Amino acid sequence: MLYMHDVWVxxxxxxxxxxxxxxxxxxxxxxxxxxxDQVPLLYITEELYNFIENDMHDLPKALLDAVYKRAYxxxxxxxxxxxxxxxxxxxxxxMAFDTIGYQIPIRKSRLIPRQEQLVFDxxxxxxxxxxxxxNSLYKKEYHMLxxxxxxxxxxTRRERQLKQLxxxxxxxxxxxxxxxxxxxxxxxxxxKKYPSIRFxxxxxxxxxxxxxVRQGWSSSHEELCAKLIKGQPFLEKVWEIETGQEQSTTNQx
Numbered sequence: 001m002l003y004m005h006d007v008w009v010x011x012x013x014x015x016x017x018x019x020x021x022x023x024x025x026x027x028x029x030x031x032x033x034x035x036x037d038q039v040p041l042l043y044i045t046e047e048l049y050n051f052i053e054n055d056m057h058d059l060p061k062a063l064l065d066a067v068y069k070r071a072y073x074x075x076x077x078x079x080x081x082x083x084x085x086x087x088x089x090x091x092x093x094x095m096a097f098d099t100i101g102y103q104i105p106i107r108k109s110r111l112i113p114r115q116e117q118l119v120f121d122x123x124x125x126x127x128x129x130x131x132x133x134x135n136s137l138y139k140k141e142y143h144m145l146x147x148x149x150x151x152x153x154x155x156t157r158r159e160r161q162l163k164q165l166x167x168x169x170x171x172x173x174x175x176x177x178x179x180x181x182x183x184x185x186x187x188x189x190x191x192k193k194y195p196s197i198r199f200x201x202x203x204x205x206x207x208x209x210x211x212x213v214r215q216g217w218s219s220s221h222e223e224l225c226a227k228l229i230k231g232q233p234f235l236e237k238v239w240e241i242e243t244g245q246e247q248s249t250t251n252q253x
Contacts, residue, residue: 001070002041002122004087009034009096009109018053019152019160021095021108026157037074039096040067040086043123048133049090054140058103059084062131071098087111087119091128094119144171144210151214159217161242162225165235166213169228174206182206189213189224 010031012021027033042063052059064084071085085098094116097105111119142148144167152160173181182205183197189212197205213221229235 001066002043002126003070004039004041004115004118004122005037007036007039007087007096007115008112009036011098011107011109013107014056015108016054016056016146017149018095018108019149020164021053021110022157023110024112028157035074036085036096037072037079039071041119041122042066042086042088043126043128044088044090045128045130045133046090047135048131049088049093049095051133051135051138052088052097052105053093053095053108055138056104056106057138059099059105060131060133064099064103066131089119089123091120091123144174147214155217158242161238162222163217165229165238165242166221166225169225169232169235170210170213172232173228174210177202177206179205182209185209185224185228186212188227189220 010022010027010033015021044063048060048063051057063086067084067086069081069083071082073080073082082098083101084103085096087094087096089095094111096109096111098107100106110116145164147163147167152163155163173185179202182202183200186197186205186209187194189209193208197208200208213224226239229239
């Protein structure tokens, strides 16, 4: 068993998609960075790595057994054991995980660059372990609230968060499915369509709106998002956090 020591982690909780587990260059000073005093390192297959990185299913029992109570956190002089935690790599990418006592990877983190390089150095003379893992029944599914990677590729952490926020607002709009509301928001998004929008049924209006906003990110996306979330406290709070972060970064410069 390989072990790493004094590993800094920035846990992202409940993230089923790896693109939301931010790499070091996107970490923020407000993030809660923790120190892992000791943590096992597992070199695993590409299939198993993708399964852990991009979903929230039970981990293979053999993998859980391999890391059981072998990882420790440290806060000051206090050292605490973690039931199921480890660092995994497929030889190209790296991720830390912690199940917080369950069997699914609730918390995920990237590593800092220096420790990533150490991982690659440590596995150079080893082969990937093949934990018993049957992925024949597994198929990753993407949807509006869990966007396909190509829909967020190239976006910053802030843009990904705001796009997720926009999708949450659109999901609520779709659930309500009010034709007048749908027509209003499609007109907001694409005023040029106004002459034909009033002749569309709700399915066509929804299709035009969703297909119009799902690609990329722009100031138009941001404006639509700001308008859609008005009057929804939870969504407004997320908006404030992300846009406030931008203001904070600007002030630091």
